[in-house]
Structures are given as structure tokens and as C-alpha cells.
Amino acid sequence: MTVDGDVVVRLTGITKSFLGVPVLRGVDLELRAGEVHALMGENGAGKSTLLKVLAGVHRPDSGRIEVEGEPVVFATPRDAQEAGIAIIHQEFNLLEHRTVAENVHLGREPVRRGQVDRRKMEADTKSLLDWLGEEGIDPAETVTRLSVAQKQVVEIVKALSTDARVLAMDEPTAALADHEVELLYDLVDRLRARGIAILYVSHRMREVFDLSKRITVLKDGAFVTCALTRELTSDQLVRHMVGRSLDALYPDRASADDLGDVRLALRGAGNGRVRGITFEVRAGEIVGIAGLQGSGRSAIARAIWGVEPFTAGTVEVDGVERRITDPRAAVRLGIGYVTEDRKGEGLALRQSIRDNALLVRRAALTGGAGRRKSDLGELLKSVAVVARGEHQEVRYLSGGNQQKVVLAKWLAVGPRVLVVDEPTRGIDVGAKQAVHRLLRDLARNGVAILMISSELPELIGMSDRILVVHEGAIAGELPAGTGEEAVMGLATGHTRGEVA
Structure with missing residues (x-):
């Protein structure tokens, strides 16, 4: 049984390339029981790829993964799950019109006499909710009726039902309102107190400094530093991530x-x-x-x-x-x-960068059927959108580039x-x-x-x-x-x- 402070997972010298392009270059990461460990870096720093290596989605080209001191190889996500590792993604992976208990046990439903044992499924889910201190959620409630914060709890309970000892949380507050962020703080603190190792990925400085004990920084796929949070300032952290001071922002x-x-x-x-x-x-x-x-x-x-x-x-x-x-x-x-x-109101995610940039002009302004291709190219260049071309669908862009497209949409009409x-x-x-x-x-x-x-x-x-x-x-x-x-x-x- 792992005790507080013991190393649960250790990644050493992890490398990964796609089509010959290095994405991870010798990354080290250590996760301890009962500790919140923040992972930070700009978009493209390698955070998502490292999470996928940890989750068994990608196999590293080289390096070593250890779980409680024993070397392991994750050939599939199920291997990582069986080793006690779970990922809570920014986009929830829940079936909205099924119950909380059904989502928690999806694909692993208890069976009695050839039929799904709903009583046991709901009882087991209630036990996990109680253990987590979330007695207010009814296991028989349909997920679509829950708040965003409660859906996040269901995702966490779903992970805990597989005996997860490590939870990687990817931008967990991105969809939460301000008052729900405080609820997440309490939830993370309860998980930590119960010995769960938490890898916390976030762009929000305040959350990282409030919650984490240590911070690992990646830049351009390489390990930069791992330091105790209390020994870092915001300015030092930004310098590690981007090579510039906070004032330069x-x-x-x-x-x-x-x-x-x-x-x-x-x-x-x-x-x-x-x-x-x-x-x-x-x-x-x-x-x-x-x-x-x-x-x-x-x-x-x-x-x-x-x-x-x-x-x-x-x-x-x-x-x-x-x-x-x-x-x-x-x-x-x-x-x-x-x-x-x-994503919900500012962009048409399945349309191209060009169509999004011209969305307001076409919809609201008389005679605004289009803009010359050369003008549009200059417009997108002025906001520094990084993409394969103006016909790329917006949903495939990073969050920062999506936001630049939103701004380009308004620059096109000259507000x-x-x-x-x-x-x-x-x-x-x-x-x-x-x-x-x-x-x-x-x-x-x-x-x-x-x-x-x-x-x-x-x-x-x-x-x-x-x-x-x-x-x-x-x-x-x-x-x-x-x-x-x-x-x-x-x-x-x-x-x-x-x-x-």
C-alpha cells in the first residue's frame, strides 16, 4: 500500500517523435502519493503528448516508466488504467442521457443472474461519492441534469472506480464558473488527503500556486526544471516557460x-x-x-x-x-x-479559418459578401495565426490560435x-x-x-x-x-x- 510521499509513478528520459519530428526530448517526471504536481509549458511544449504517454495512448521511443518502483510498458490505455493511472480530460467523456452510476461503471457493469445489477452499481457509486465527500450527487440522476462541476466529479469518481492511484487533470477549470473553481479546490484537497497523486495541467498561474507542491516545466518538448512551488515566483515560472519576464506579457x-x-x-x-x-x-x-x-x-x-x-x-x-x-x-x-x-458562441468550429474570419462581415454588413484573398491573408498575418492555411478547420487549431481567429473576425469589419x-x-x-x-x-x-x-x-x-x-x-x-x-x-x- 502506497503511503503519503512515496513515488507512485516515475518517468525518466522519455522521448517521442512523430514523422521524425521530436515532440518529447528526455523528459523526467515524478508523481508522489498525496501530492499535487503541476505540469506547465506553452502550447506545443509537449504536455499533451506526455499525458498520452502516461495514459498508454502513445508508447515512448525511449525512456523508462516505473509504477511503484517496477518498470512497466503500457501497450494500450487499458494497461495504464490497470496500473492505477487515469486521465481527466478537459472535454468530459460522459454519456449525457445515462445515469451517474451507468457512466461510472460503463463497460464494467456488475452482473447478477445474467442481468446488470443496478442496485449494486448504484450502491458502489454511492460509496465512492461518500468516500470523496460528495454525498449531494444521486447515483440514479441523469448526467444531463448535473452542473458542470458535478459532471467533473462524476469523471473523477469514474476514474476512482478503477482503483486509480494517479489522476492527471488536464485544464480542469477551463469549463468552470468562478464559484465552481472553489469547489474544485476543495475536491483536489480531499483527493490529496486520501493519498491520490495528482498531475495538474493548467495555464492559470493562481491555481498552480494555490494547489501544487511541485512544478515541472517543459519547453519545446524538453524538461526545463522541477522545483518546489514555494521556491518559485510567478516571474521565474514565466521565464522558465517562455524565456521572458512576466512584465513582458x-x-x-x-x-x-x-x-x-x-x-x-x-x-x-x-x-x-x-x-x-x-x-x-x-x-x-x-x-x-x-x-x-x-x-x-x-x-x-x-x-x-x-x-x-x-x-x-x-x-x-x-x-x-x-x-x-x-x-x-x-x-x-x-x-x-x-x-x-x-467555442460555443465565438466560432463555427467545423468551418475554415477563412469562413470564420469573414463570419461577421457576411452576416451583418450589407455588401459584405467577402474580402479579397490578399486582404484576408494580410489580416490573418497581422494576428499571427499559426495554421496550415486559411482553409484549415478552426477546431484543429490551438486555443490561442482560435482566439486570434475570433479577433480577426472583428478586424475584418473594422470596429x-x-x-x-x-x-x-x-x-x-x-x-x-x-x-x-x-x-x-x-x-x-x-x-x-x-x-x-x-x-x-x-x-x-x-x-x-x-x-x-x-x-x-x-x-x-x-x-x-x-x-x-x-x-x-x-x-x-x-x-x-x-x-x-
């Missing part, structure tokens, strides 16, 4: 001389979700909006763009009062909107105001820097940008000033460079500030 802010006329102004605007919203955004300015999940920050964005229109107050665009009742009207006024749900909600969610550090520079370049070219982000370092690093929303109203305005404590004080209602 954020371009210089606008000066007073860079700002132009007021592009967007809200005066006492409200609807059923927010009230009394008053602020201005000038040409060349990036105004950040902070707030807790459910505070109304995204509701402001959706109202500006006419998805859930304001029913009170006024909206002015370039000094003229306008009534925006639908997205088409917003687009015609020069307002663009980058939704926080990139005067751009509202961006979580512009770098789920993308790596290098891609974040590219998006940050693109947004600042747009501002320098006269676009007024309203930026919503739940990552406070990003909000503080990018914004020329910050509006903080609390319970549907603006709690205050903070200047550029404000500390996180001041933002959170307003966001939680503990402090009050000056309202713009």
Missing part, C-alpha cells in the same frame, strides 16, 4: 496624449441584471471591468452588444444616443464583441468599439502575450476597448483604468496599476470607491 499603457474622443458612453443604463451603469471609453483606451462571477460584468457586455438590451438609461456611440436592440444593430454602429465562450470578455481564457502564456499586444495595437489605432477578465494580474497589467462591478452596479473606479487587494475590496463589497 503586458505592453505599455496609453498616455493621456494617446486618448481621443469618447467612443462609447453609458448614462444610467440598466436592465433586469444591472442598474445605473455610467462610464465612458475613449478612442485609444483599454478600460477593464472587474467583478466576481454573477456580479453583472458580462451582463454589461451582452447589453452593450444588444444580446440582452438595456431597458433604462442611454447608450451613446461617438456622441450620438443610440438604441441597440440586437447584435446586428451593434455591428452596424461599429461595436464588436468577443464572447467568453469562444470602433471592441468589448472583449475573458480574451485569454484557456490559452498559454505565449499566446496571451500575442493577444495582449494585439489589443493594445488596436487601441493605438483608435479603437476603444472594454475588457472583462477574471484574471486580476491581466486586468491590472492591461487596463488604463478599472471599473469594478458589485451586485449589478459599478462599485468604483480604480487607476492604472492598482493592486489586487483594492480591486477585490470593491468586488466583494468590503470597500467603497468613487463611481465614474
Whole structure:
């Protein structure tokens, strides 16, 4: 029986190439019982391939895998599963219209007298849920009725039902709302306390520093370092990953001389979700909006763009009062909107990069049937999309390149105001820097940008000033460079500030 701190899995000198191109080059990784070990690196660093080696999907070209000190060879994913290794993928692998118990025991259903023993299946599932401290989930409940956080619990219970001693969690908070992230923290802590070794893959710095004991960094398929989390700073970690400091992620802010006329102004605007919203955004300015999940920050964005229109107050665009009742009207006024749900609302995943880049132009603008091929090529080049060509389907791009396509979609129509909600969610550090520079370049070219982000370092690093929303109203305005404590004080209602 493995005890806390013992090495459960050790990978040594793992190499892997595809068509002669090295993807992993001598990677070492050690996972211990009762420990959260973070794996970090940019997209393309080799994290996904290493996970697949650990899961038995890929066999390494060379190197050694040991489970509890014994060398093993995983010929198939089942071999890894039988060795106690499970992967919790970012995209859930659940049958939505089957019960929790059916999903947990899929392919391994207990049988009694030639029939599936549902009573035992549900009892065993309840025992695992109880062991994990999740008594609130009914094993007989249909998965489609569960929240995203509860579905994640089902995935974990499914893994534990195979006697998993190692859980690899790939971007586990990518689909979670802010309040659900706290639930995941508690869940990870319970797993750790029960001796499970956890490999935690995430782009989110705060989670990594909050949860992990050690961090392994990969760059270009090679092992860079493994260090105790407490001995690293955010800046050191970024340098290990990309060779640049954290400060380099954020371009210089606008000066007073860079700002132009007021592009967007809200005066006492409200609807059923927010009230009394008053602020201005000038040409060349990036105004950040902070707030807790459910505070109304995204509701402001959706109202500006006419998805859930304001029913009170006024909206002015370039000094003229306008009534925006639908997205088409917003687009015609020069307002663009980058939704926080990139895959669900921002892109047509099975269409090409070209079709996505022209999506708004074709759909909302009269006479916008297309754009010259040369112009489109320059547009995609300007946002640095890395792809095989403009006819590649968007679903095959990395998260960072998908986000660049979303921005290209709006550049194709030349917005005067751009509202961006979580512009770098789920993308790596290098891609974040590219998006940050693109947004600042747009501002320098006269676009007024309203930026919503739940990552406070990003909000503080990018914004020329910050509006903080609390319970549907603006709690205050903070200047550029404000500390996180001041933002959170307003966001939680503990402090009050000056309202713009």
C-alpha cells in the first residue's frame, strides 16, 4: 500500500517523435502519493503528448516508466488504467442521457443472474461519492441534469472506480464558473488527503500556486526544471516557460496624449441584471471591468452588444444616443464583441479559418459578401495565426490560435468599439502575450476597448483604468496599476470607491 510521499509513478528520459519530428526530448517526471504536481509549458511544449504517454495512448521511443518502483510498458490505455493511472480530460467523456452510476461503471457493469445489477452499481457509486465527500450527487440522476462541476466529479469518481492511484487533470477549470473553481479546490484537497497523486495541467498561474507542491516545466518538448512551488515566483515560472519576464506579457499603457474622443458612453443604463451603469471609453483606451462571477460584468457586455438590451438609461456611440436592440444593430454602429465562450458562441468550429474570419462581415454588413484573398491573408498575418492555411478547420487549431481567429473576425469589419470578455481564457502564456499586444495595437489605432477578465494580474497589467462591478452596479473606479487587494475590496463589497 502506497503511503503519503512515496513515488507512485516515475518517468525518466522519455522521448517521442512523430514523422521524425521530436515532440518529447528526455523528459523526467515524478508523481508522489498525496501530492499535487503541476505540469506547465506553452502550447506545443509537449504536455499533451506526455499525458498520452502516461495514459498508454502513445508508447515512448525511449525512456523508462516505473509504477511503484517496477518498470512497466503500457501497450494500450487499458494497461495504464490497470496500473492505477487515469486521465481527466478537459472535454468530459460522459454519456449525457445515462445515469451517474451507468457512466461510472460503463463497460464494467456488475452482473447478477445474467442481468446488470443496478442496485449494486448504484450502491458502489454511492460509496465512492461518500468516500470523496460528495454525498449531494444521486447515483440514479441523469448526467444531463448535473452542473458542470458535478459532471467533473462524476469523471473523477469514474476514474476512482478503477482503483486509480494517479489522476492527471488536464485544464480542469477551463469549463468552470468562478464559484465552481472553489469547489474544485476543495475536491483536489480531499483527493490529496486520501493519498491520490495528482498531475495538474493548467495555464492559470493562481491555481498552480494555490494547489501544487511541485512544478515541472517543459519547453519545446524538453524538461526545463522541477522545483518546489514555494521556491518559485510567478516571474521565474514565466521565464522558465517562455524565456521572458512576466512584465513582458503586458505592453505599455496609453498616455493621456494617446486618448481621443469618447467612443462609447453609458448614462444610467440598466436592465433586469444591472442598474445605473455610467462610464465612458475613449478612442485609444483599454478600460477593464472587474467583478466576481454573477456580479453583472458580462451582463454589461451582452447589453452593450444588444444580446440582452438595456431597458433604462442611454447608450451613446461617438456622441450620438443610440438604441441597440440586437447584435446586428451593434455591428452596424461599429461595436464588436468577443464572447467568453469562444467555442460555443465565438466560432463555427467545423468551418475554415477563412469562413470564420469573414463570419461577421457576411452576416451583418450589407455588401459584405467577402474580402479579397490578399486582404484576408494580410489580416490573418497581422494576428499571427499559426495554421496550415486559411482553409484549415478552426477546431484543429490551438486555443490561442482560435482566439486570434475570433479577433480577426472583428478586424475584418473594422470596429470602433471592441468589448472583449475573458480574451485569454484557456490559452498559454505565449499566446496571451500575442493577444495582449494585439489589443493594445488596436487601441493605438483608435479603437476603444472594454475588457472583462477574471484574471486580476491581466486586468491590472492591461487596463488604463478599472471599473469594478458589485451586485449589478459599478462599485468604483480604480487607476492604472492598482493592486489586487483594492480591486477585490470593491468586488466583494468590503470597500467603497468613487463611481465614474
